[in-house]
Amino acid sequence: MAVTGIAARAPRRTPSLLDLLYRPEVRQVLFQIILIIALAALFWMIISNTAANLRRQNIASGFGFWNTTAGFDISQTLIPYTNTSTYGRVFWVGLTNTLLVASIGIVFATMVGFIMGIARLSTNWLIARLATVYVETIRNIPLLLQLFVWYFAVLKTLPPPRQSLELVGGAVLNLRGLYLPEPLPQPGFQIPLAVLALGVLASIAIAVWAKRRQRLTGAQFHTGLAALVLIVVLPAAAYFLAGAPLEFDYPTLRGFNYTGGIVVLPEFLALVLGLVIYTGAFIAEIVRAGIQGVPKGQKEAASAIGLSTGQTLRLVVIPQAMRIIIPPLTSNYLNLIKNSSLAVAIAYPDLVSVFAGTVLNQTGQAVEVILITMLVYLSLSLFTSLLMNWFNARMALVER
Amino acid sequence: MAVQQDLATGAGLAVASAPMPPPRSEVGVIGWLRHNLFSSWSNGLLTVVALYLIWKLIDGILSWGIIHAVWSGEDGSACRVEGSGACWVFIKAKIGQFIYGRYPEGERWRVNLVFILACAGLVPLMVPRIPGKAWSAVYTFFIFPVIAFWLLTGSASGPGAGPIDLMGLCLAIVATVAFALSRSSSARVPPQTLRLAGGVCLVLAYPLLVRWLLSTSGLVDLRPVATELWGGLLVTLVVASVGITGSFPVGVALALGRRSRMPFVRWASVGFIEFVRGVPLITVLFMASVMLPLFLPAGVSFDKLLRALVGVALFAGAYMAETIRGGLQAIPRGQFEAAQALGLSYAQRMGLIILPQALKLVIPGIVNSFVGLFKDTSLVLIIGLFDVLGIVQLNLTDAKWFANSTAMTGYVFAALVFWVFCFGMSRYSQMIERRLAAGDRR
Incomplete structure (x- = not known):
């Protein structure tokens, strides 16, 4: 009855265009x-x-400028380049410089981050506090400011070449950069190299064999010790038996400047220092969160079945922490790659600095140059994500 | 029981009934030191190394920043003395520039007034104990921005811009009509839709009307100050606050777009987010400063500061979208379905049910984006705007103040400014997080 009442009260209307909306x-x-x-x-x-x-x-459009002569010099080139090279060559020089700084930065930032992240969880109160101060200070100051500090306030106030700071091992630091001794392989250097290569291959083989044997019989093998002998001791012995066939070209002061050795530009040094210290602080937080994210029961269970502290860390905690760590670590690697573009502010010749800076100013072809630069960073990001996703898939929990 | 009987038969009943105090070496200062600093040989070694580091650090900071620092003088000559520390007198001499940039000295009271008005809005909004949050929000987000814009640019004075005034008037008329129609029951369109449209028009019309009123009445005549003259902390705070308030709605819209069931909306959102997140902010700023003028018809030009603001807001919006998406994904499906079952519209479902829960979940992430955005404001110096860092960098080239320690002094000052804001924001978010989590923690 109630149903018919409602039906009766609601008048039927023909649907209009507005109702359709x-x-x-x-x-x-x-x-x-x-x-x-x-x-x-x-x-x-x-x-x-x-x-x-x-x-x-x-303003011309299109990519005709690619094969035009650039006509300017670049302070650091990993591939042959002169000022008569083309704009296309400038692009490749900038790209290789970006890749160099990004890859070195990623390696060192990971090391700094893991050390600092573990230090934050140290049972030693002072060490934990020091690591916290590092993280909280560095994370809250812009990277650009840190780059300026390293470049203008530290490296550019170093003494001139005549009063250089002498570092250990014949390295020299002054206003013009860091001068490292350059190793020059002499004839006969191939012998320790070959021994080293063989040692690495043999170590891999032993590791595979030991793993299979442990799976089948449970018997363990000192893989680490064997690898140490094969990779460090044997090549070192071969090196000295062959008569130490390696000489160093030490940087020496000639007139007003140092010659010889490998020169690391202050711009490069400042950029790497800034990127490593800044990104390291973020990675430290990720590592800390990752390790804390492993349930306490896992550690207790590991020690209950008799694993040592080292084994607990290596076999139980870290593999599980890595699952939490890897995704945010990836985005920090991507940030580091993108942040390396701040090189333009301290005149390190990276892609943005020489290509989106100098080339853009000389040609005026803003659309093409900016689009190419953006595409390069997009593909770098995409490539790094793919790599880290693959790594993540390997580390991820395998469920049924 | 057995233990007690054993003890009772033993000699020391009186002693045993009260628990023995723990050994001296396990409690108090000594116990704490043993446990936290010298629990093993390696730990002791670490402690010694850490103590040495801390001593070096404190010694370096004190002797550079206080003992050997230069506190007075007319120029950099005192800082050029060999072995002198921080050149604080440089900061003292330039502090006006560091806060206001090249803003005319006679007009700097306007900037101060804006700072005070901002605090007047933000403090009641941010301190949980102060009541009247709704009114503070209305003031901070609707009244204050218009006043601040007018005070900083002074653009309300001077000749009126006809078309803009006309637009304001038209919007006001539309709003009035919409409100009037929503009262009458005969309209085919539902009243809440009309009220919404009227509200939107009113919000858009109000700043234009205020501008018109101020310019025609001629009550207060402010000298226009071009944005090229702005600088220092003023630019940092303007870029950061506009970026933060702009990136939030952009982020919410993109996050909802990415979760939308409409394929084209989804693709457009994903494309925008992934593109922006894949490129460095510098290239976005370059694009805003070099390419945007090419995109516009001849004769139309944007203010440089405005271009940077748009670039920063869009960039931060893409990052914000990913953070908010994380929160949206964490809301159980049942919440969406229950909201639908109640017959709520899309806007009501999102605004009343989903977003409040999702945003609460991702407060730490949102504040992280804000902190990142605040730090990123320093990048505007690359396209020729002078924020705190930019103005410090500019003043370092002043030959009068040339000294070895000037650069470090300037950077330490800028670092302190950034650190205070960023650290404050992250601490504030932790407090809010604890307050919001109070309901879950019983």
Whole structure:
């Protein structure tokens, strides 16, 4: 009865166009059509305006500039480059410089981050506090400011070459950069190298064999000791037996400057120091959270079955902590790669500095240059994510 | 029982009934030292190394920053003396520039007033004990920005801009009509839709109307100050606060777009987020400063500061979107379905049910994005705006103050400014997090 009452009260209306608007499916389609039209209009406006502006300002478009002579010098080149090289060459020089600083930065930032992250969890109160001060100070100061400190306030106030600071092992530090002794292999150096290569291969083989044997019989093998002998002791012995066939080219003061050795530019040094210390603080927090994320019961169970502290860490805690650590670690690696573009502020010749800076200013082709630069960083990010996703998949918990 | 009987038969009943005090070496200062610093040989060694490090650090900071520091003087000559520490007199001489940039000295009271008005809005909003949050929010997000814009630029004075005033007037008329229609029952469109439209129009119209009123009445005549003259802390705070308030709605919209059931909306959001997150902020700022003028029709030009603001807000918005998406994914499906079953519209479902829960979950992430954005404001110096770091860097080239320690002094000052804001933000978020978690912790 109640049902008929309601039905009676609700008057039947013929559905109108406005009612159609209240249907979710209709609305969704309409909304998307509006969005597509708006975006298309935006892009069309941008493209037509850009074309008109470029025509008006007489700026060439297209990639013709790629093969034009650049005509400027670059302070650090990993591939052959002179000022008669092309803009295309400049791009590759900048890209290799970016890759160099990013890869060195990633390696050292990971080391600093893991050491500091573990130090924050140290049972030693002072060490834990020191690590906390490091993390809380560095994380809250902009990277650009830290780069300026390293470059302008530290490395650029070093003494000139004549009063250089002498470091251990014949290295020299002064206003012009860090001078390291350069190893020069002499004839006969191939022998210890070959022994080293063989030692690495043999160690891998032994590791595989030992693992299989342990799985089958439970008997353990001193893989680490064997590897130490094969990789360190034997090549060292071969090196000295062959008569130490390695000489060093030490940097020496000639006139007003040092010659010889490997020169590390102060710009490079400042960028690596800044990136490593800044990113290290973030990685330290990730490592700490990862280790704390492993349930306490896991550690207790490990010690209950008689594993030593080292074994507990190596076999139980770290593999589980890695699952928590890897995804945020990836995004920090990506940040480091992107942050290396701050090189432009301290004149380290990276991709943004020489390509999106100097080349853009000389050619005026902002659209092409910025687009290429963005594409490079996009693909670098994509590549690193893929690599880390693969690593993550290997480390992830295998469930049924 | 057995133990007690044993003890009772033994000689020392009186002694045993009260528990023995722990050994001297296990409690108090000595016990703490033993446990936390010298629990083993290696630990003791670490402690000694740490003590040495701390001594070196404190000694270095004290002798550089206080004992050998230069506190007075007319120029950098005192700082050029061999062995002198921090050149604090440089900061003292330049502090006006570091806070206001090249803002005309006679007009700096306007900046001070904006700082005071901002505090007047933020303090009641942020301290949980002060009541009247709704009114503080209205003041901070609607009234204050308009006043601050007018005070800082002084653009309300001077000749009126006809079309903008007309637009404000039209919007106000539309808002009035919408509100009037929502009262009458005969309208085909539901009243809440009309009220929403009226509200949006009113919010848009109000700053334009205020501008019009101020310019026509001529009551207060402020000298216009071009944004090229702004600098120092003023620019840092303007970029950071506009970036934060701008990136939040952008982030929410992109996060909802990425979770949308409409394929095109989803693709557009994913494309934007992934593109922006894949490139460095510098390239986005370069794009805003070099390419944006090319995108606009001839004759139309944007203010440089405004371009940087748009770039920063969009960049931070993409990061914000990913943080918020994490929160949205953590909300159980049942919440969406229950909201749908109650017959709530999409806006109501999201605004009343999903977002409040999701945002609460990701407060730490959101504040992390804010801190990151605050630090990123220093990058605007690369496109020629002078924030705190930029103005310090600019003043370091002043030959009058040239000395070995000037650079470090300036950077330490800038670092302190950034550190105070960033550390404060993260501590504040931890407090809020604890307050919001109070309900879950019984």
